[in-house]
Amino acid sequence: MISNLNLNKITYIYELPYAERKEFCSIMDMNDKWEELGGYYMKIDTATIFKLSKAPMRNHSSTDELLTLWGEQNHTILELFSILNTMQHYRAMIILKPFVDHKYHKLINQGAKSFGYLVKSETDDSLNNEVDNVIKLNTDNNERRGNNIEREDLNTLGKINEHPSIMFSSAEACTPLITYNELEQATNYWNKENILGKGGFGVVFKGIWRSTTVAIKRLEAQKGAEQQFNILEAQRQQSLRELKYLNSCRHDNILSLYGFSIGGEKPCLVYQYMINGSLEDRLQCRQGTEPLTWNFRFKIATGSARGLQFLHGMDKPLIHGDIKSANILLDQNFEPRIGDFGLAREGPLQEYTHVKVSHVHGTRPYLPDEFLRGKKFSTKVDTYSFGVVLFEIATGQRAYDNLRNHKFLKDHVENNDCPISDMADVKAGPDENNLYASLMTIGKNCVSYKAKDRPEMEQVLRKLDCVMLQEKQSTIRHSCLPTFQNEMPIRKLSILSEPYHSQQWQNVRITPFLYQEALTFLLFLFDKTDNNVMYVWNYINE
Numbered sequence: 001m002i003s004n005l006n007l008n009k010i011t012y013i014y015e016l017p018y019a020e021r022k023e024f025c026s027i028m029d030m031n032d033k034w035e036e037l038g039g040y041y042m043k044i045d046t047a048t049i050f051k052l053s054k055a056p057m058r059n060h061s062s063t064d065e066l067l068t069l070w071g072e073q074n075h076t077i078l079e080l081f082s083i084l085n086t087m088q089h090y091r092a093m094i095i096l097k098p099f100v101d102h103k104y105h106k107l108i109n110q111g112a113k114s115f116g117y118l119v120k121s122e123t124d125d126s127l128n129n130e131v132d133n134v135i136k137l138n139t140d141n142n143e144r145r146g147n148n149i150e151r152e153d154l155n156t157l158g159k160i161n162e163h164p165s166i167m168f169s170s171a172e173a174c175t176p177l178i179t180y181n182e183l184e185q186a187t188n189y190w191n192k193e194n195i196l197g198k199g200g201f202g203v204v205f206k207g208i209w210r211s212t213t214v215a216i217k218r219l220e221a222q223k224g225a226e227q228q229f230n231i232l233e234a235q236r237q238q239s240l241r242e243l244k245y246l247n248s249c250r251h252d253n254i255l256s257l258y259g260f261s262i263g264g265e266k267p268c269l270v271y272q273y274m275i276n277g278s279l280e281d282r283l284q285c286r287q288g289t290e291p292l293t294w295n296f297r298f299k300i301a302t303g304s305a306r307g308l309q310f311l312h313g314m315d316k317p318l319i320h321g322d323i324k325s326a327n328i329l330l331d332q333n334f335e336p337r338i339g340d341f342g343l344a345r346e347g348p349l350q351e352y353t354h355v356k357v358s359h360v361h362g363t364r365p366y367l368p369d370e371f372l373r374g375k376k377f378s379t380k381v382d383t384y385s386f387g388v389v390l391f392e393i394a395t396g397q398r399a400y401d402n403l404r405n406h407k408f409l410k411d412h413v414e415n416n417d418c419p420i421s422d423m424a425d426v427k428a429g430p431d432e433n434n435l436y437a438s439l440m441t442i443g444k445n446c447v448s449y450k451a452k453d454r455p456e457m458e459q460v461l462r463k464l465d466c467v468m469l470q471e472k473q474s475t476i477r478h479s480c481l482p483t484f485q486n487e488m489p490i491r492k493l494s495i496l497s498e499p500y501h502s503q504q505w506q507n508v509r510i511t512p513f514l515y516q517e518a519l520t521f522l523l524f525l526f527d528k529t530d531n532n533v534m535y536v537w538n539y540i541n542e
């Protein structure tokens with residue numbers, strides 16, 4: 001136990017005792033609160049924040065490394081306390097309470113009382129101002145001491161470009177750092193003919209980088225000067241998330257991030273090139289492309305669900321937060337990959353249903369009420385958005401259409417003015433396996449009003465896989481068996497194993513072999529790794 005006498009002497013971050021520091025770190029590591037603390041409030045540059053985000057891979061705490069870094073600049077516990085007050089992070093303030101003067105303790109009580117809607121009285125303001133001044137004062141001191149190297153200027157990715165010296169080692173970050181010049185050459189100096197599309201945060205170019213076709217997102221603020229700072233800040237946050245999450249999620253249905261570039265004119269992210277563009281573009285047949293058939297539509301729905309359930313099933317569930325057809329990209333085989341992780345966040349731990357967020361981001365027609373109004377963020381937000389994507393796939397209509405009676409597709413489907421069967425996208429051709437009905441039924445379940453009534457993505461995937469299994473079985477019945485029957489009549493069909501419910505299977509192989517002198521055909525359904533046989537049929541020839 002530390003005596004009161006000693007407590008009074010503890011002023012600086014680096015003096016914080018081990019137990020308190022550890023507890024503080026575990027709180028701030030949760031939901032990556034440290035990132036907001038470091039990136040936004042302490043004005044630590046993006047590259048360093050990214051480096052800190054890799055601390056768990058080194059079995060370290062990101063907050064602990066942040067404290068070391070900040071502590072080395074002689075910042076005080078009172079400054080930290082003050083920042084936490086601004087962040088309204090009262091739980092963390094309580095840990096620091098013993099190390100700040102009594103007069104500031106009141107801030108915690110005030111905060112706890114009016115949590116979430118802090119209304120300050122005049123005296124409260126003076127106290128807050130006093131604490132704010134502590135920060136400014138210490139910053140001035142540090143600058144005078146030369147400890148605080150241009151921190152103010154380094155808080156956006158754009159600005160970092162002017163300071164390549166602070167770049168971190170790409171090996172450590174696990175994502176290659178690419179020079180701006182390489183990307184200029186890759187895109188033929190940002191040739192307009194190479195533009196693939198434009199998003200809210202930048203322009204995407206096609207390029208050839210290291211003999212590989214890639215998609216390069218060049219981040220740029222496009223609005224008025226007064227909004228530049230906010231845009232750059234939002235951009236900085238989004239790029240960090242992209243780098244962090246896309247880099248850590250490797251899955252067949254998640255877009256691959258090849259590298260990034262800071263240090264040049266504009267920050268860039270380099271992705272795997274998806275030749276068939278976005279699902280939204282393909283559903284709208286933009287650039288005169290052929291409409292997607294029902295089988296392709298279903299395959300895209302299943303692949304996207306598989307990618308999403310992978311994110312939700314990670315040790316720390318990851319919520320994408322911006323699932324929409326524009327963020328589902330298609331490769332040469334129309335295999336979907338989920339991209340745009342700019343709004344992704346870690347979800348609640350198992351014992352909680354949601355996390356409460358301070359700001360709602362995302363695309364309105366894809367977002368459920370509890371998130372829009374209640375700011376409750378959970379995996380069920382992604383489930384809801386995915387339901388809207390299923391409606392888009394099935395009907396070929398846009399998630400938002402100003403010309404429709406019900407502008408949001410979800411409302412249009414639910415309050416349908418015409419029979420639901422008439423909403424099927426006729427462009428998709430004949431629907432022999434009734435896939436439209438399955439997509440709509442699963443979609444409706446996903447957009448249930450109450451989050452608790454919506455299925456987790458794992459269940460959604462299982463349902464889609466079941467439909468696919470039935471469809472494959474009927475295809476086998478219709479296409480394979482008649483061929484066999486023509487060649488050799490089948491005496492008996494016996495199922496050797498029950499379906500295995502991992503639902504990962506995708507390949508079908510037919511292996512003939514002799515069994516008790518009879519020609520036998522085994523039908524194997526393999527999973528993606530080719531390791532697990534999921535289902536086996538035995539066809540015995542007469």
Ligand SMILES: Nc1ncnc2c1ncn2[C@@H]1O[C@H](COP(=O)(O)OP(=O)(O)OP(=O)(O)O)[C@@H](O)[C@H]1O
Binds near residue numbers: 197198201
């Ligand atoms: N990896 C890629 N391969 C091929 N085309 C891509 C790739 N990434 C993006 N695009 C194209 O660029 C367009 C813009 O992508 P971007 O991610 O910037 O914006 P968005 O997702 O449409 O909008 P926002 O980012 O504002 O939500 C996409 O709609 C798509 O057509």
